[in-house]
Amino acid sequence: MPTTRTDRLDIRSSDDVVKVRQQTRTMAVEAGLSLVDQTKIITAASELARNTLDYGGGGEICLEVIHDGSRRGLRLTFEDRGPGIADLAQAMRDGFTTGSGLGLGLGGAKRLSNEFSIESKLGIGTKVTIARWKA
Amino acid sequence: MAANETTNALAELVRDNEKEILPEWLELQKRAGSLQTGRITEAELSQQSAEFLHLLRSGLAQGGGEVASSAYAPAREFLSNLSRSRALQGFSPTETATFVFSLKQPLFNSLNRDRRLAPAELARATWAFSILLDELGLLTFESFQKSREEVILRQQREITELSTPVVKLWDGILALPVIGTLDSERTQVVMENLLQHVVDDSAEIAIIDITGVPTVDTLTAQHLLKTVSAARLMGADCIISGIRPQIAQTIVHLGVELNVISKATLADAFAVALRRTNRAVTKVKSANGEDAKAKVASAEKGE
Ligand SMILES: Nc1ncnc2c1ncn2[C@@H]1O[C@H](COP(=O)(O)OP(=O)(O)OP(=O)(O)O)[C@@H](O)[C@H]1O
Ligand SMILES: [Mg+2]
Numbered sequence: 001m002p003t004t005r006t007d008r009l010d011i012r013s014s015d016d017v018v019k020v021r022q023q024t025r026t027m028a029v030e031a032g033l034s035l036v037d038q039t040k041i042i043t044a045a046s047e048l049a050r051n052t053l054d055y056g057g058g059g060e061i062c063l064e065v066i067h068d069g070s071r072r073g074l075r076l077t078f079e080d081r082g083p084g085i086a087d088l089a090q091a092m093r094d095g096f097t098t099g100s101g102l103g104l105g106l107g108g109a110k111r112l113s114n115e116f117s118i119e120s121k122l123g124i125g126t127k128v129t130i131a132r133w134k135a
Numbered sequence: 136m137a138a139n140e141t142t143n144a145l146a147e148l149v150r151d152n153e154k155e156i157l158p159e160w161l162e163l164q165k166r167a168g169s170l171q172t173g174r175i176t177e178a179e180l181s182q183q184s185a186e187f188l189h190l191l192r193s194g195l196a197q198g199g200g201e202v203a204s205s206a207y208a209p210a211r212e213f214l215s216n217l218s219r220s221r222a223l224q225g226f227s228p229t230e231t232a233t234f235v236f237s238l239k240q241p242l243f244n245s246l247n248r249d250r251r252l253a254p255a256e257l258a259r260a261t262w263a264f265s266i267l268l269d270e271l272g273l274l275t276f277e278s279f280q281k282s283r284e285e286v287i288l289r290q291q292r293e294i295t296e297l298s299t300p301v302v303k304l305w306d307g308i309l310a311l312p313v314i315g316t317l318d319s320e321r322t323q324v325v326m327e328n329l330l331q332h333v334v335d336d337s338a339e340i341a342i343i344d345i346t347g348v349p350t351v352d353t354l355t356a357q358h359l360l361k362t363v364s365a366a367r368l369m370g371a372d373c374i375i376s377g378i379r380p381q382i383a384q385t386i387v388h389l390g391v392e393l394n395v396i397s398k399a400t401l402a403d404a405f406a407v408a409l410r411r412t413n414r415a416v417t418k419v420k421s422a423n424g425e426d427a428k429a430k431v432a433s434a435e436k437g438e
Contacts, residue, residue, distance in 0.1 A: 018316060021349075021350060035381050036380070036381045036384055038381075039350070039381040039382060039384075039385050040381075040384070040385055040388065042349075042350055043350055043351070043352050043385045043389065046350055046352040046354075047352055047353060047389075050352075050354060094390050101353060101354070101357065102353045102356070102357055102391065104353045104389055104390045104391060105352075105353050107390060108352075108353060108388060108389035108390055108391075111388040111389070111390070112385065112388045112389070
C-alpha cells in the first residue's frame with residue numbers, strides 16, 4: 001500500500017505521549033480525516049502510546065499517511081521491546097489490567113480504529129498496528 | 136616550564152597588560168553585538184569585564200591549572216551568575232558565551248607582544264590560555280542552559296496552577312473550567328484545588344467543564360471519575376459539561392462509563408445546578424410594561 005508520508009517518534013516519557021497525540025493530529029488532518037475520525041485515532045494513539053511507555057518500557061511509533069486506490073487514511077504502528085503479553089485474549093478483554101488503569105485501552109483502541117492487529121512475544125516485545133480510513 | 140610556572144607567567148602577563156587587554160576585549164564584545172539589544176549598558180559590560188579579568192588573574196596567580204580547581208572558584212561563580220542573569224534577560228546562548236570566547240584574541244595578542252617569552256614557552260602559554268578559556272566558555276553554556284531549564288520549569292508550574300481556576304457561580308455552586316490535557320501532574324493540582332474550594336465554600340454542586348480538553352482517553356476519564364468521587368465524599372455532586380460530540384462518541388467507543396450527570400454546555404449545567412438547589416432564573420418585567428419579554432416572564436412564573 002503506497003504511503004505518502006512516514007514519521008517516527010520515540011516514546012520514552014509522558015511528554016512523548018503528548019507529542020504522539022500532536023503528531024497524530026497533524027497527520028490525521030493531512031490524511032483528510034473528519035473531526036470525529038481525528039478524535040478517534042488520536043484517542044487510540046494516546047492509549048497505545050501510554051501502554052508502550054507503561055508496560056513496554058518505552059518504544060517507538062511509526063505514523064504513515066496511506067493510500068489504497070482513492071482511499072486515504074492514517075496507519076500507526078507502536079513497537080516496544082518490553083516483556084510482551086502472555087495472554088492476548090485476556091489483555092484485550094475490557095476491564096483487564098495488570099496496572100491501575102481501567103483496562104479499557106486495548107479494547108478501546110480496537111473499537112476506535114478500522115483496522116487493528118497486535119503481535120506479542122514473551123521476552124521479545126509487542127507490536128500494535130491500527131489504521132483509520134477517511135470515511 | 137611546569138604548569139604552575141606557566142600560570143604564574145600568565146597571571147603576570149594579564150596584570151602587566153590589563154590596560155591593553157580590557158579595551159580590546161570590550162571592543163570585540165561590542166563588535167559582536169553585545170550591546171545592540173540594549174539589555175545591558177556599556178558601563179555594566181565594562182564593569183563585568185574588568186571584574187572577570189581580575190578574577191581570572193587571581194586564579195592564575197594561585198597556580199590554577201584546571202578550571203575545576205578551587206583557584207577558579209570565584210571566576211566560575213562569577214560566570215554562572217553572569218550566564219544566569221543573561222539567560223533571564225533573554226540573551227542567546229551564543230551571545231552569552233561570546234563574553235568568554237572574545238577574550239581569547241586580546242590575550243593572544245598580548246602574549247605575542249610580550250618579548251620575554253621564548254617560542255616554546257609562548258606555544259605552551261597559548262595552549263594553556265586556549266584550554267582555560269574553552270572550559271570557561273563551556274561553563275557559561277552549561278549555566279545558561281540550567282537557568283533556562285529553571286525558567287521553563289517555573290513557567291510549567293505556573294501554567295499548571297493558572298489553568299485550573301475554580302470559580303464560584305453562585306452560593307454552593309462551583310465551576311472548574313479545565314483547559315488543556317489532564318496529565319497526571321496537573322490532575323493532582325486540579326483535584327486538590329477543587330476539593331479545597333468545595334470545603335471552603337461548603338459547595339453542593341461542582342461543575343467540571345471540559346470544553347477545553349482536547350482528548351479524553353482512559354487515563355483522563357479515570358482522573359475525572361476519581362475527582363468526581365472525591366468531591367462526592369466531601370458532600371458535593373459533580374456535573375460534567377462541555378463534552379463535545381466527537382468526544383462523546385470517543386468515550387462511548389472506549390467503553391468508559393462516566394456515571395455522572397453530563398450536560399452539553401456550562402450554561403445547561405448551571406441551570407441544572409440552580410434547579411437542584413431550589414433556585415430559578417426569571418426575567419424581570421421591563422420598565423415600560425407590557426412587552427413580549429414581560430409575557431415570557433409571567434409565563435415562566437406560571438409554570
Ligand atoms: N505494550 C505492552 N507490553 C506489555 N503488556 C502490555 C502492553 N500493552 C498492554 N499490556 C497489558 O495489557 C493490559 C491491558 O491493557 P489496556 O490498555 O487495555 O489496559 P490498561 O493499560 O491496564 O488500563 P487503561 O488503558 O484503561 O488505562 C495491561 O494492563 C498490560 O498488562
Ligand atoms: Mg492502557
